[in-house]
Amino acid sequence: MGRLAEAAPFRAYCMANVSFKNIKKVYDEDVVAVEKFSLEIEDKEFIVLVGPSGCGKSTTLRMVAGLEEITEGELFIGDKLVNDVPPKDRDIAMVFQNYALYPHMTVYENMAFALKLRKVPKAQIDEKVREAAEILGITELFKRRPKALSGGQRQRVAIGRAIVREPQVFLMDEPLSNLDAKLRNQMRAELIKLRQRINTTFIYVTHDQMEAMTLGDRIVIMKDGLIQQIGTPSEVFNMPANHFVAGFIGTPQMNFLPARLEVFNGSYAVEVGGVKFTLTEQQQQKLKAKGQAAQEIILGIRPEHIATVPEGSETSIRAQVDVSEMMGSEVYLHAIAVETNIVIRMQATDYYETFKAHAGQSHYISFTFPSSLMHIFDPVSQKSLLI
Numbered sequence: 517m518g519r520l521a522e523a524a525p526f527r528a529y530c531m532a533n534v535s536f537k538n539i540k541k542v543y544d545e546d547v548v549a550v551e552k553f554s555l556e557i558e559d560k561e562f563i564v565l566v567g568p569s570g571c572g573k574s575t576t577l578r579m580v581a582g583l584e585e586i587t588e589g590e591l592f593i594g595d596k597l598v599n600d601v602p603p604k605d606r607d608i609a610m611v612f613q614n615y616a617l618y619p620h621m622t623v624y625e626n627m628a629f630a631l632k633l634r635k636v637p638k639a640q641i642d643e644k645v646r647e648a649a650e651i652l653g654i655t656e657l658f659k660r661r662p663k664a665l666s667g668g669q670r671q672r673v674a675i676g677r678a679i680v681r682e683p684q685v686f687l688m689d690e691p692l693s694n695l696d697a698k699l700r701n702q703m704r705a706e707l708i709k710l711r712q713r714i715n716t717t718f719i720y721v722t723h724d725q726m727e728a729m730t731l732g733d734r735i736v737i738m739k740d741g742l743i744q745q746i747g748t749p750s751e752v753f754n755m756p757a758n759h760f761v762a763g764f765i766g767t768p769q770m771n772f773l774p775a776r777l778e779v780f781n782g783s784y785a786v787e788v789g790g791v792k793f794t795l796t797e798q799q800q801q802k803l804k805a806k807g808q809a810a811q812e813i814i815l816g817i818r819p820e821h822i823a824t825v826p827e828g829s830e831t832s833i834r835a836q837v838d839v840s841e842m843m844g845s846e847v848y849l850h851a852i853a854v855e856t857n858i859v860i861r862m863q864a865t866d867y868y869e870t871f872k873a874h875a876g877q878s879h880y881i882s883f884t885f886p887s888s889l890m891h892i893f894d895p896v897s898q899k900s901l902l903i
């Protein structure tokens with residue numbers, strides 16, 4: 517641990533890349549919580565693990581912390597194999613969802629505690645605690661006990677307590693999930709700022725895809741203990757590897773319609789609801805390279821990529837509008853097309869323009885979308901045919 521006086525504040529001192537090599541975790545001999553987990557996290561990268569409840573996020577994080585034994589595979593922090601290294605020797609700090617602050621200690625004492633245990637000199641502890649408190653805006657709370665703090669303030673103290681340890685790797689398990697929506701947004705913005713100041717590798721767990729998209733340099737999407745896709749927010753949004761990722765990332769969720777991939781004279785088209793969409797050159801090449809044959813497919817299109825058009829327009833599909841959900845500046849139209857429930861997202865101004873005539877009644881519309889924004893999934897393997 518370097519001296520704070522001569523080092524930039526809160527700099528990690530070693531390369532803290534984290535390397536998962538085919539990690540598997542089995543609980544109670546037969547509960548496979550995580551398997552085939554391979555991931556290379558770069559030094560100072562912010563990685564988010566995201567996925568539905570029970571997919572193995574916390575288990576993965578706890579294996580990095582050393583709180584769960586690794587059943588199979590190898591875990592490296594820096595260049596060191598840590599499978600058998602106890603938690604206290606891993607140079608990591610973890611913030612949990614239910615961050616337990618010590619109730620009988622003040623905020624200051626809570627933050628200073630880990631350094632005190634390490635027998636760090638008092639003046640140095642004071643400097644580090646003050647610096648962390650300043651970053652988090654909690655200096656004026658030093659003398660309070662946890663029960664006299666709001667949820668957001670407690671959360672800040674829990675994060676502050678972890679920061680002062682200057683860990684090589686910062687682990688966070690749903691740290692914002694106890695906060696109300698407004699505070700969560702605010703803390704999320706603060707985490708982004710914090711990250712710029714404390715220059716450490718982060719592994720952050722959430723089940724909230726919005727949180728994952730805003731915080732992560734890269735996102736790891738998990739389901740049933742298996743990685744579904746690893747990529748930057750824009751990669752997983754624009755090029756989802758499979759049906760699950762496509763539906764999980766983005767709100768309202770992507771629409772899926774039953775469709776058919778056709779080949780005419782070596783050129784691909786998608787037929788949906790009796791309408792034929794010619795694919796772009798880039799899509800053609802991807803499919804050709806795979807030697808893709810004609811087959812049934814699941815067509816994916818995001819609600820914001822659909823446009824309503826006058827009835828009878830080229831490549832337009834008819835839909836019966838069920839409910840309009842007013843969201844302020846936008847409207848979500850819930851409709852049925854090709855015997856499937858879909859959502860169309862439109863600007864409120866366009867909505868009023870289009871639907872003036874139909875106040876409150878069920879009505880039909882026509883819509884279309886550009887082929888370039890279409891996703892194509894195999895109904896059996898669930899994988900994208902365009903990647």
Ligand SMILES: Nc1ncnc2c1ncn2[C@@H]1O[C@H](COP(=O)(O)OP(=O)(O)OP(=O)(O)O)[C@@H](O)[C@H]1O
Pocket residue numbers: 543544547548549567568569570571572573574575576723
């Ligand atoms: N101590 C344990 N003993 C047995 N099974 C466990 C244990 N901890 C977790 N599991 C199981 O392992 C799987 C993964 O659990 P984990 O807690 O990692 O999920 P998670 O993705 O963090 O979910 P959540 O979003 O609900 O927190 C689940 O099926 C869970 O029931």
Ligand SMILES: [Mg+2]
Pocket residue numbers: 573574575
């Ligand atoms: Mg969890």
